[in-house]
Amino acid sequence: MTIIRVDTLASTNDYLKELAHRQVLEEGTVVATRNQTEGKGQRGNSWESEAGMNITCSILLYPSFLPLQRYFLLSEAVSLGVKQTLDAYTGGFTIKWPNDIYHNDRKIAGILIENELTGNAYSLSVVGIGVNILQEHFRSDALRPVSLKQITGRDYDLDVLLEELALSVVWNYEQLKTGGAEDIIRRYHEALYRRSGLHRYEDSEGAFLARIDRVSDDGLLHLVTDQEEERTYAFKSVRFVDLSDRGV
Numbered sequence: 001m002t003i004i005r006v007d008t009l010a011s012t013n014d015y016l017k018e019l020a021h022r023q024v025l026e027e028g029t030v031v032a033t034r035n036q037t038e039g040k041g042q043r044g045n046s047w048e049s050e051a052g053m054n055i056t057c058s059i060l061l062y063p064s065f066l067p068l069q070r071y072f073l074l075s076e077a078v079s080l081g082v083k084q085t086l087d088a089y090t091g092g093f094t095i096k097w098p099n100d101i102y103h104n105d106r107k108i109a110g111i112l113i114e115n116e117l118t119g120n121a122y123s124l125s126v127v128g129i130g131v132n133i134l135q136e137h138f139r140s141d142a143l144r145p146v147s148l149k150q151i152t153g154r155d156y157d158l159d160v161l162l163e164e165l166a167l168s169v170v171w172n173y174e175q176l177k178t179g180g181a182e183d184i185i186r187r188y189h190e191a192l193y194r195r196s197g198l199h200r201y202e203d204s205e206g207a208f209l210a211r212i213d214r215v216s217d218d219g220l221l222h223l224v225t226d227q228e229e230e231r232t233y234a235f236k237s238v239r240f241v242d243l244s245d246r247g248v
Contacts, residue, residue, distance in 0.1 A: 001166060003030040008051075010038040012058035013114055013128040020124060025060055028170045032057035032162055039130060048145070053135040055162050059127040059169055065177060066122055072219035075099045075113055076188040077176045078127050081169030082109050083191055085161070086131075090152050096193035097212075097221050098235055101131075105242060106146035108132050131165065133158060189214065193240075198226055200241040203233065207241060 009015050016031040035051035049056050063074055079099040086093050086101065086108065096102045101109035112128040132147035133156055148156060176184050198209045201223065210223040221233045
């Protein structure tokens with residue numbers, strides 16, 4: 001595994017994409033920076049990360065084997081890899097659909113996957129990952145951020161954690177690549193945030209109680225309400241609501 005470290009970058013995803021277009025890179029190549037100045041989250045959101053305190057990296061994959069209609073399997077495999085890395089240090093981590101990593105009700109990691117197509121197949125995927133490790137003060141609490149140090153009270157070697165994270169993500173990806181899709185699906189569903197019981201959600205029509213039925217291979221969230229009504233949602237068309245009526 002090749003890890004390319006750059007002290008400061010606007011975006012590890014953008015840097016890795018540009019590099020992959022200029023030269024041939026092996027699958028699993030990682031770009032990491034200690035200071036990402038324009039980190040990107042899902043749907044144009046930004047990713048806050050204090051310089052030298054967290055993991056901000058991108059991993060290059062070539063998932064041409066993955067059918068377009070099952071694209072979400074890649075997100076499942078990656079999120080499992082991130083969760084497993086953190087699981088080695090303490091418990092309480094879940095995957096909040098589609099691929100945020102939570103500790104209890106607070107966000108510790110985010111994932112942004114950017115794909116390129118050639119014909120009807122993925123030719124390249126750049127997996128951007130941000131994990132809060134040592135940061136203890138956040139400018140915004142809109143997403144309820146938390147770091148591994150805040151959870152455990154301990155310091156960590158970022159280089160060691162980066163290598164562990166990259167190996168874990170690639171291992172789960174290889175499982176998917178070699179026919180382990182059903183196991184990836186099973187483990188992803190078992191790891192879901194609010195997997196059991198009825199919880200509050202809100203869509204364009206208002207708040208309601210529902211339980212998670214499943215997430216389909218195209219990434220849609222399937223809920224069943226307390227009235228046994230089945231509802232299906234794309235990302236950003238429904239939000240999770242906590243007991244104080246605040247979206248998370």
